[in-house]
Amino acid sequence: MSYLVLARKWRPQTFDDMTGQEHVVRTVANAIKMNRVAHAYLFCGPRGVGKTTAARLLAKALNCENGPTPEPCGKCQACTEIAAGTSVDVAEIDGASNNGVENVREIRENAKYLPQRDRHKIYIIDEVHMLSGAAFNALLKTLEEPPGHVKFIFATTEAHKLPDTILSRCQRHNFRRISAAVMLQRLKYICEQEKVAISERALSMVVRQSEGGMRDALSLLDQIFSACGPEPKDEDVADALGTIDRTVVQDFADALVRKDARRVLERVEEVFNRGTDLKRLTEELALQLRHLFVAKTLGEAPAELAESERNALTALAKDADPAQISRLFDVVHGCVWDVSRAAHPRLALEMALLKAIQLSPVGSIPELLARVDRLAAGLGPEDARKVAAGAPGGRSSSANFRSH
Ligand SMILES: [Zn+2]
Structure with a gap:
């Protein structure tokens, strides 16, 4: 047949x-x-x-x-x-x-x-x-x-x-676009029936690319099955779809949250050498930060993502501060246009990411208050009162911890 x-x-x-x-x-x-x-x-x-x-x-x-x-x-x-x-x-x-x-x-x-x-x-x-x-x-x-x-x-x-x-x-x-979570379930079912061993992570790439259209999603699956055989690997799926491997995007988000500038620069070099479309990467990264913000706000990652991705995202969200994620998103989202128009997209992206790391807040308000408390506790009662009143002595010590 x-x-x-x-x-x-x-x-x-x-x-x-x-x-x-x-x-x-x-x-x-x-x-x-x-x-x-x-x-x-x-x-x-x-x-x-x-x-x-x-x-x-x-x-x-x-x-x-x-x-x-x-x-x-x-x-x-x-x-x-x-x-x-x-x-x-x-x-x-x-x-x-x-x-x-x-x-x-x-x-x-x-x-x-x-x-x-x-x-x-x-x-x-x-x-x-x-x-x-x-x-x-x-x-x-x-x-x-x-x-x-x-x-x-x-x-x-x-x-x-x-x-x-x-x-x-x-x-x-x-008729509505089919929601990502519903579509992911349906694709998983079809792949099981077709006896194709494809990861949920790879399927969520298909879901994202098909934007709520089941027919498009199934055509993409056809394309993947014929390009990668019955056991498609994530990176091969990403290549076949012309998208960016999700692990790369996740790693970028992780490095940004942890202010790991060295890792960020290394990753940019890697994706650049691989010939990845940097505008696409920037868009994906903005989306990832949006997911992170959702995870932080709701306490759980969006259902449309693969389970392994959701777990990683929820864990990262715990370590991140809302103000920081919001700031990271603003800078990354704001540079999509720059990266797409720049004579040197790589340069535009690197600068934006470094800026994002530099500008994101040092910590959450409760975290800062806890630090103030700790500092005040280390001082004598007299000094502590000065800190509270914003006296010159106090201000210099608050300037000290701000620079850490
Ligand atoms: Zn009939």
């Missing part, structure tokens, strides 16, 4: 399988149960989050021999043909290449006739925002008074480009 790409192999075949779009699934399933299915649906949302998949599932739900049902059998002729895209009564139309008025006229002519075999004639139009103005006008008439056996399911990434007249005649559902 030829290789089936993961996005097709793992395309959800039931509403329950649809990862991250529970809010849409619930409403649509209820409508089917209560026999209140609209005649036109509009599925909007970013690319690769399951709009077309949901459209096919809805078509199956409506036309399944055992339906209409929110749980189509997946086995009858209607279900299998819809899944394969060969059903006579379900037309999948790419709006980008069939955007003319003549294409819509053809749909209108066809829609008059009863379905050949199944319950409904269903038109799924993908990228519907690409239709021409005249095509939308032609579509409008059918949308206003569609024959009872006709259903339309439109999908688009750019709902704002649709005329209001079309929008107002559709039941609209907004």
